[in-house]
Amino acid sequence: MMDDALKIGILYSATGPYGAMGVDARDGAMLAVEDNVKRTGRVIEPVFYDPHASLQAYLDGAQQMLRSDCRHIVGTITSAARKEVIPLVEKHDGLLWYMCPYEGFEANESVIYLGGCPNQHLIPAFEYLIPRYGARPYLVGANYVWGWEMNRLARELIANAGGEVLGERYLPLEETAVDRIIAEIAERRPSFVLNNLIGPSSYAFLEAMKQLGENDPAFRPQNCPVVSCDLMECELELIEKGSATGQLCAASYFDTLDTHENREFKTRAALRYGRDRRISSVFASAYAAVDLCIAAILSAGSDEPAAVRRAIYGRTWDSLLGPLQIDGRTNHAALPFHLGRISDDNSFDIIASRPALAADPYLTTRGTSMPAKLRVVS
Amino acid sequence: MSRTPNFTGWLAVILHREDSNTDRLERQFGLLGIRATRRWEPLSTWAEADLVLVDADQGWDDLLPPTEGASGKPLVALLGSEAPGRIAWAMEKGASAIIPKPVAASAIFPALVMAVSIHQERRVVADKLRHLEQRVRMRPLVHAAVEKLRAVRGLDEERAYGMLRDYAMQRRLTMEQLAAIVLGGAEPLPEVG
Numbered sequence: 001m002m003d004d005a006l007k008i009g010i011l012y013s014a015t016g017p018y019g020a021m022g023v024d025a026r027d028g029a030m031l032a033v034e035d036n037v038k039r040t041g042r043v044i045e046p047v048f049y050d051p052h053a054s055l056q057a058y059l060d061g062a063q064q065m066l067r068s069d070c071r072h073i074v075g076t077i078t079s080a081a082r083k084e085v086i087p088l089v090e091k092h093d094g095l096l097w098y099m100c101p102y103e104g105f106e107a108n109e110s111v112i113y114l115g116g117c118p119n120q121h122l123i124p125a126f127e128y129l130i131p132r133y134g135a136r137p138y139l140v141g142a143n144y145v146w147g148w149e150m151n152r153l154a155r156e157l158i159a160n161a162g163g164e165v166l167g168e169r170y171l172p173l174e175e176t177a178v179d180r181i182i183a184e185i186a187e188r189r190p191s192f193v194l195n196n197l198i199g200p201s202s203y204a205f206l207e208a209m210k211q212l213g214e215n216d217p218a219f220r221p222q223n224c225p226v227v228s229c230d231l232m233e234c235e236l237e238l239i240e241k242g243s244a245t246g247q248l249c250a251a252s253y254f255d256t257l258d259t260h261e262n263r264e265f266k267t268r269a270a271l272r273y274g275r276d277r278r279i280s281s282v283f284a285s286a287y288a289a290v291d292l293c294i295a296a297i298l299s300a301g302s303d304e305p306a307a308v309r310r311a312i313y314g315r316t317w318d319s320l321l322g323p324l325q326i327d328g329r330t331n332h333a334a335l336p337f338h339l340g341r342i343s344d345d346n347s348f349d350i351i352a353s354r355p356a357l358a359a360d361p362y363l364t365t366r367g368t369s370m371p372a373k374l375r376v377v378s
Numbered sequence: 379m380s381r382t383p384n385f386t387g388w389l390a391v392i393l394h395r396e397d398s399n400t401d402r403l404e405r406q407f408g409l410l411g412i413r414a415t416r417r418w419e420p421l422s423t424w425a426e427a428d429l430v431l432v433d434a435d436q437g438w439d440d441l442l443p444p445t446e447g448a449s450g451k452p453l454v455a456l457l458g459s460e461a462p463g464r465i466a467w468a469m470e471k472g473a474s475a476i477i478p479k480p481v482a483a484s485a486i487f488p489a490l491v492m493a494v495s496i497h498q499e500r501r502v503v504a505d506k507l508r509h510l511e512q513r514v515r516m517r518p519l520v521h522a523a524v525e526k527l528r529a530v531r532g533l534d535e536e537r538a539y540g541m542l543r544d545y546a547m548q549r550r551l552t553m554e555q556l557a558a559i560v561l562g563g564a565e566p567l568p569e570v571g
Contacts, residue, residue: 108483109402361409364385364411
């Protein structure tokens, strides 16, 4: 096989509530393919498929890829799409490379996880927020598994920290009527807001919180921040200018990361996509996923998934996310934690960081209790 | 609020021939912090495990120890067959969840959570039932004690009953237990108060 073109499936939707993320993920994957072609001289053939946010189309796309000897699929953003594709990938002995933050409670042999689970985003974010703002948050979320499970976990974390959840509300995907939620927040006066809304709902909510803060300084970001675990650079342009300034977001990558690797990467990305393009964590993670996938296939000398997995484990790979290790038990990457504060020019100022945290998808090692002494990193 | 289940440190016994299903089970158990042993011979006692998984396609009665009272442990059936007889066997043995074969990684954690939770619920119900059965059995004693108080103290039935109830509450005993004491004459009768 090594003389043939190396095929990598790229399965992202450029439309729907996650459209902006899908476009970034696809572009990041594309750039990784191009960089690897230049670097290795290998023929690498990306196989693109856009499911247009339809679950059935994700299946069709994955099926087409797997049937045409494309055993590695980088893709899916929502858990629903990932869960849809996994049985097919298992059946055809392929490997899915998933690179979005998600709610955890999964560890499939046929998936390599480069997106963080809650012990890599939500828990460290709470460990930062609670000592500074208090343990009386308000929870909002999209009405599906991401929102439900993140908020369930948040409730448990808050209970274990001796705090109290002041409210919990959900909106259907794409719903932008946030007035009732805002009124309730204004009345209950939480110490911070955990935002697990998605796409347009999230943008509308941030804009309305900005209004609320203008009427009452208690709700300005410095007093009652809105923190998200999946808001990205590519989305900030879709929010009314300045509306989200000062709000917080957890991620394993931000465009503003001040490392040699990132500066070099941004120079390459600027040549390909223009100087104005901000690199989001999905862009960087899709790039890292494709990059690792190709490196592992070349190292294994085969694209056979078992061989590729063996090649990945027990090694440290250079990556855009920093030195990258994949745990052979969970198939999850250890990931750094960064907390970003949205700035006026639609980027994130990194205000706290932690070195790579091993993934604990089932929260078995430490459970959900906050450490007795909260570790403050800033 | 539902708590995040945590199986760290648990011991699971898998009663199944070794195959790709048991490989997958052992892998997932490893990352859930569960120690697993696999065997294909009868398990003599429930005490060896916190959790038992059994091949319900091939399993026979003596593969599992007898379940007396609340001695059993959470049991998960590993089932490929749709034969009603095999499903009935799994239920008769006390299985409270099924993991279909071929085993999908995503089926394991939910089945464990459900099996453990239903097992605990069954134990609570069984304990309660036992307690109530005992009380029903001893109910005639209460009547006899009320009659004795009426005769000795000259009370009407309602007051005699109320006295027995108040004294049982003070002593943190059931009415049936206190009635037995009153009838046995081991202690002086409570004063009217």
